[in-house]
Amino acid sequence: MSEKLAIETRDLTKTYDGVTVVDCLNLHVRENEVFGLLGPNGAGKTTTILMLLGLTEPASGMARVYDFNPIKEPLKVKRIVGYLPEAVGFYDNLTARENLKFIAELNNIDPAEAAQRIDETLEMVGLTDERDMVTNKFSRGMKQRLGIADVLIKKPKLVILDEPTSGLDPAGINQLLDIIANMPTMGTTVLLSSHQLYQVQRVCHSVGILSKGKMVIEGPIAELGREALSGGRYTIEVETAEPNAELVDILKKMEGVDKVEASGNILRVSTGSDLRSEIARAVVNSNASLIQIKVHEFSLDDIYMQYFKEE
Amino acid sequence: MAAILRKELYDCFNSVRFFVLFLLVLVASGFGIYAAHQGIRAALAESGAVTEGGFVFLVLFTSSFHDYSILTLAICIIVPITGIVLGFDAINSERTGGTLSRLLAQPVYRDSVINGKFLAGIVALTIMVGTTLLLVAGYGLRMIGVPPTAEEIIRLFIYGVVTVVYGAFWMALAMLFSVIFRRAAGSMLVPLVIFLVVYFFWVFLGLGEDVAKAIAPITSGTDVATQLQQAGLQQNILRLSPSYLFQEAYIALLIPMWKGLGAILYSDLAYMLPNPISLGQSLLTIWPHLASLVSLSVICFGISYVTFMRQEIRAT
Numbered sequence: 272m273s274e275k276l277a278i279e280t281r282d283l284t285k286t287y288d289g290v291t292v293v294d295c296l297n298l299h300v301r302e303n304e305v306f307g308l309l310g311p312n313g314a315g316k317t318t319t320i321l322m323l324l325g326l327t328e329p330a331s332g333m334a335r336v337y338d339f340n341p342i343k344e345p346l347k348v349k350r351i352v353g354y355l356p357e358a359v360g361f362y363d364n365l366t367a368r369e370n371l372k373f374i375a376e377l378n379n380i381d382p383a384e385a386a387q388r389i390d391e392t393l394e395m396v397g398l399t400d401e402r403d404m405v406t407n408k409f410s411r412g413m414k415q416r417l418g419i420a421d422v423l424i425k426k427p428k429l430v431i432l433d434e435p436t437s438g439l440d441p442a443g444i445n446q447l448l449d450i451i452a453n454m455p456t457m458g459t460t461v462l463l464s465s466h467q468l469y470q471v472q473r474v475c476h477s478v479g480i481l482s483k484g485k486m487v488i489e490g491p492i493a494e495l496g497r498e499a500l501s502g503g504r505y506t507i508e509v510e511t512a513e514p515n516a517e518l519v520d521i522l523k524k525m526e527g528v529d530k531v532e533a534s535g536n537i538l539r540v541s542t543g544s545d546l547r548s549e550i551a552r553a554v555v556n557s558n559a560s561l562i563q564i565k566v567h568e569f570s571l572d573d574i575y576m577q578y579f580k581e582e
Numbered sequence: 583m584a585a586i587l588r589k590e591l592y593d594c595f596n597s598v599r600f601f602v603l604f605l606l607v608l609v610a611s612g613f614g615i616y617a618a619h620q621g622i623r624a625a626l627a628e629s630g631a632v633t634e635g636g637f638v639f640l641v642l643f644t645s646s647f648h649d650y651s652i653l654t655l656a657i658c659i660i661v662p663i664t665g666i667v668l669g670f671d672a673i674n675s676e677r678t679g680g681t682l683s684r685l686l687a688q689p690v691y692r693d694s695v696i697n698g699k700f701l702a703g704i705v706a707l708t709i710m711v712g713t714t715l716l717l718v719a720g721y722g723l724r725m726i727g728v729p730p731t732a733e734e735i736i737r738l739f740i741y742g743v744v745t746v747v748y749g750a751f752w753m754a755l756a757m758l759f760s761v762i763f764r765r766a767a768g769s770m771l772v773p774l775v776i777f778l779v780v781y782f783f784w785v786f787l788g789l790g791e792d793v794a795k796a797i798a799p800i801t802s803g804t805d806v807a808t809q810l811q812q813a814g815l816q817q818n819i820l821r822l823s824p825s826y827l828f829q830e831a832y833i834a835l836l837i838p839m840w841k842g843l844g845a846i847l848y849s850d851l852a853y854m855l856p857n858p859i860s861l862g863q864s865l866l867t868i869w870p871h872l873a874s875l876v877s878l879s880v881i882c883f884g885i886s887y888v889t890f891m892r893q894e895i896r897a898t
Contacts, residue, residue: 327895349689359680362589
């Protein structure tokens with residue numbers, strides 16, 4: 272991962288019929304990282320991607336993909352960027368290999384070179400046996416894998432994947448995520464749009480969360496957690512026999528505790544480290560009867576929910 | 583764009599659709615030859631080609647059978663339908679198939695997509711029209727044993743060009759609707775309905791003539807100048823239909839004896855020589871027709887081009 276930016280946007284805005292879909296978006300994707308663009312449906316993820324490719328014009332603001340401006344030089348951007356749209360389709364009457372050959376031709380790849388790359392990428396996505404099959408016989412998962420091959424055929428510097436795992440079975444998802452996780456080692460930056468938090472967490476170095484066209488938070492996953500959960504990486508849930516206001520005060524004064532939330536018998540303590548034993552001791556010392564204590568390490572889910580709770 | 587053109591042609595020649603259309607062309611040419619076989623003697627005697635004009639070969643294409651000139655009628659119907667079939671799902675099938683965004687994410691200009699498709703359609707049309715003409719010409723040559731003169735070859739060639747232009751107009755129209763409508767059913771139905779109206783009702787069933795007569799009636803008793811003016815107006819109303827334009831154009835090209843693109847006074851008739859008009863004069867007569875057909879195609883293509891360039895790409 273380097274410090275050079277692969278994608279940079281400044282105040283990127285897009286309106287459709289007076290509705291602002293993307294609102295002053297500032298996005299930073301570093302070279303050779305996997306960046307996850309998260310957000311619920313309709314948050315403006317696809318629109319942002321289309322603007323980055325120069326397929327739709329922003330109302331205002333600036334975008335930069337490597338050293339090119341996608342609005343003014345869309346062809347230069349498209350030459351180095353591979354894009355896998357959400358509902359990817361292929362020409363049904365052509366075989367997998369013919370579909371890829373067509374894309375290679377559009378990218379002006381030398382036929383001999385193209386034939387070699389087609390075999391390589393098909394092998395990478397595990398479609399070697401189906402390469403001469405007509406694509407209308409392909410299953411959803413096979414099409415998605417062929418889509419990945421299709422994106423890689425031009426050896427892109429940046430790959431943009433829009434909901435690549437939607438409609439895949441768990442085995443297919445794992446296979447796809449492995450391929451994605453491997454891309455930075457080949458010198459390819461990845462921008463992955465998704466609402467599947469677990470998958471993003473598994474492969475992404477950094478994430479940006481979009482909501483209603485605005486970037487609510489952006490940065491490396493590890494840092495985000497601290498920020499989102501007001502400093503606490505751990506949430507420790509303490510259940511006592513009956514509510515105890517005194518205990519709340521004691522816990523709040525404890526070193527390393529950031530926040531204590533009480534709801535009935537349950538106390539939620541946010542801490543920077545695993546303070547279970549200290550907390551247990553404090554509970555017992557305060558004469559409250561401890562029923563159970565649970566530790567919960569943050570996940571992207573929590574960050575995500577945190578932001579959408581605030582909406 | 584070469585890659586897109588190549589792929590579209592490949593698709594075209596491998597599709598069931600093209601195969602069916604080609605069968606239709608074969609049937610039409612076969613029937614046309616049969617009609618010529620049955621009616622050529624009568625037609626030659628009637629047209630005076632043997633004795634006066636000498637355009638024996640062209641009669642092959644226009645000789646009639648049961649009062650209809652089968653081959654020209656077939657071309658009048660098959661060429662527009664071919665055009666519509668070639669163009670009606672050009673853009674919206676890519677959109678519904680999810681291939682449009684993938685295609686446009688490649689380093690190609692957006693207009694090469696639509697240009698490539700249009701060009702591929704024209705190539706396919708040319709092949710079909712060329713095949714039909716060559717089939718009839720070849721078999722006809724064997725049948726009548728009279729070789730075509732140079733002028734006849736030129737006339738036939740220009741007729742082929744006009745036919746391709748006419749087909750291209752229908753293809754451009756269908757492509758326009760394929761850009762506007764998201765569903766292929768709509769973009770096929772609308773041009774077909776337009777074709778029914780401007781050809782079948784307007785020209786074939788004579789609706790156009792009735793409308794023209796109602797708008798510009800020629801009443802006896804008015805002076806000659808007004809009557810001529812009304813007749814001219816009638817003809818121009820009829821020419822609103824591109825099918826009528828095409829019909830006039832092919833008649834002028836294939837029947838050199840025919841010289842009536844407009845009203846002729848009985849008093850003038852006496853001065854008319856019973857000879858065919860020269861190629862140059864025939865061309866002059868149909869020049870506005872050809873120009874109108876070309877500009878109609880260009881207008882349709884232009885609108886679809888501009889609409890497509892401004893359209894949002896997202897699949898939803």
